[in-house]
Amino acid sequence: MIDTPPATKRRGLPLGSQLLRRKPLGQMLNEAGTGADGSSGGPRLRRSLGVWQLTMISVGATLGTGIFVVLGASVPLAGPAIWISFLVAGFAALLSAISYAEMAGAVPVSGSSYSYTYATMGEGIAWICGWCLVLEYAVSVAAVAVGSAEYVNEMLQTFGLALPAAIAAPPGAEGGLLNLPAVAVVVLAMILLVRGAKESAWVNTVMVVIKIAVLLMFIAIAFTAFRASHFETLMPMGVAGMSAAASRLFFSYIGFDAASTAGEEAKNPQRDLPRAIIASMVIITGIYILVAVAAIGAREWTWFDGTEAALVQILQELTGNPWMALVFAVGAVVAIASIVLTVLYGQTRILMSMSRDGLVPKVFGRVSPRTGTPVAGTLIVGSAVALTAGLVPLGELADATSIGTLFAFALVNLSVIYLRRSRPNLPRTFRVPFYPLTPILGTVMCIYLMANLGSSTWWVFAAWMLVGAAAYFGYGRHHSRVAQLSRNDYEYLSAQDPAAEPAPSAAGR
Template identity: 40%
Template sequence: MIKDLFIKKTLAQLDEEANSNKHGLKRHLGLMNLTLLGIGSVIGAGIFVLTGTAAQMHAGPAIIFSFILSAFGCLLAGLCYAEFAAMIPLSGSAYTYSYATMGELMAWVIGWDLVLEYLFSTATVAVGWSGYVLSFLADFGIYLPASMAQSPFEYDQAGWHVTGAFINFPAVFIVVLLTALLVVGIKETVRFNNITVVIKVVVVLLFIGFGLSHIHPENWTPFIPQNTGVWGHYGWSGILTGSGVIFFAYIGFDAVSTTSQEAINPKRDLPLSILFSLLVCTVLYVGVSFVLTGMVNYKELNVAAPIALAIDRGGQGLRWLSPIIKIGTIAGLSSVILVTLLGQTRIFFSMAHDGLLWKCFAKTHSKFKTPHYSTLITGFFTALMAGIFPIGLLGELVSIGTLLAFAIVCIGILILRKTEPDAPRAFKTPWVPFVPVLGALVCFIQMLSLPIDTWLRLIIWMAIGFVIYFGYGRKHSVARKRNR
């Protein structure tokens, strides 16, 4: 009985699944589309939203170091993801990789963890999208009622507060709209993403270029604020905690790997798109955090639209840039919501095909060839989270889920090199075991730096997952039935 919990899928079985068309998904994505999907997911809340929150609450101007530390951990994990993506070109990302290396129970744990990651990531970005839309409308004298434009709850260092609002309507609206687009088809989704990625990269470069001349060096003093005596509140512990909080901003390459069954040449293109998107986005993240903390004092940055605030503070010299930045940011955040919604639906799709979730999640639309049931259910719960929860709480939950997924993938490479040393690898993680061991270690250290409340919420989430697994998934597991 215990042994059954760790039943694995062989590489041969996974390769057969990848080469068959029984899943009903169409292969439309080339290298450029995959790379833009990665950039579309990565350049979003990390730059446009959580940079300010993490600077004010944790690291101050040293948030730059937090981004560099997170990027280092992501590079290590990204190299491990690249090997898996080339070997196992199936939707499901770390969930599928865990099935091949650690068995079904761990695959369930990481799959359920990925649901947490994508659900709250999308909701986080939707709240940020709402903040920028409200800021943009205010420039034209249009104001939504406060009761319909913010979260009913607020969460800060003092705990929970009731805001008096009813729901964050703009956040709900964008999730519903993009859910509908995902149902229509992957080709339409990719076209929309490609356009918005170009727009937001241009916007980020404009902000960095013109913001440099409006930096006030005194805003960088002290560059590393003195720790207040509380772990994670400034000082070096704040840098470490900040890196954990913003870590979820790098999950774009994770989302790329969930589209394996829609890639034309996954064994070649997935590793390249993962590493390309990570490189481009790291450079832009560091540049934006440098300029942002130089333009506005870090103590004032805990807002839903920090870049919009910086532009407004720039005075007449930057006033012309304000609508461009805000439109570009709104478009950019839209693509992040789109890609992370896409990622979650493909995780559900893979788990349902393995029998671990209900069959409806594995059904594809007869006309659009998309997993429409999983898309609609995902959209509903994401909209609910975005409508009622504050951005800081959502971001912390995403980070711990992302870090756990990355750590498991790094460990999985060590296992696969031991159990399948001669398996063909289109891409090989360099310097094994150094890279995967260090990658897992960096992820675990950042997890330990996160607030204890975040750990408690992860434990509760996992407890709910175990109820579903032992109540349904274990009884309907396709792998278990195959081995009877």
């Protein structure tokens, strides 16, 4: 039984000590209701998700982003080697996904890489990681939602209609004032998430099945016009172009870690989270590569430059049937809605975990006893994301999201190494194969892809980190619950940590 003694508040803990203070894993598990006592200090998230729903959350948050939204902008960078770019980005993501699988089985709580780094590297790194996740989740939702206007227009064009530019594009685009379809998609996802995780997971599963079926339909039709000659000059922009495209397309794999934010809503998180993460990566990478090969086989790579909603246009040109394009456009809108729903879900759970630790305001951690969801946090985040989606262009968002994600993924790879060395006796339901090579390669790949991002993206990232530092020193440092524990309380909780070295008398258990 893990009992949490009342914290003795200690203002003025030295900065260096506070930044390095780790959150005891036993305390994390107890707060999540997965500890030995399973006690509850208030309304908790409801455990209603099995391995199928978790896999669909991961697939739903990932599949479609690069294909439906970013493909047209990435092909001019890599040329016919775009499928290699997908493979490189997918390999980099898989290395990190394997590390996520181990950490999700060892630390089965909400918070994803934020919680993993808090348990291993201390509050300072955890804050940086959490701040990166805010960038990753919230901004990626907005970035994906931005692309919905293109496909809504493709749907309307079947009937000879189109949205006015003023409500179909953000400021800065020709005639644009507000991307209304993007706002609408985010608001609908926000409303659904407020109702409950089980209901959201069911709707997401239906949407994932629809978008997989639509992508398979595209592959089948595009291969009827396949021309091997389109691949004769495989890398017209050189390896540098392929690498630049891979860095941008890494954005397409953002989302597989959404399943790890469901640690407190999974029925059996230690067993099911690793399975869901690995299964989703296999599904996603396979479909991405098939779609990329089919698209280049059907059209020369130069055709994609400046082309919006490229896959819909390919279908319409190949079949000459506007209704076929309508079906695909509907599938694309469903795919975008699925991504928005699941990634927004992950964002609210990240902020809930940070709020529980006192690093962000308490409002983000309030769980409704009626719905079992963080209603207030969902409404706040959803509203902010809706405004961003309606007012900010896609390209700037996508690159900014990639750098924050890569940084967080690198930290998770390092967390695996740290936890293996410092706490070898921690029970693990999944172990990274070829340790330590796999997490080392995962870290190197993340750094490599970050280095290929443009200087403007790095400036945005630096500015975001400065804002994060101001937020931490202005609020988090003074409200941190772990920092407020007295030395005796902290040592007591650490002794209850299942990751700690066992006493000699318990060695044979």
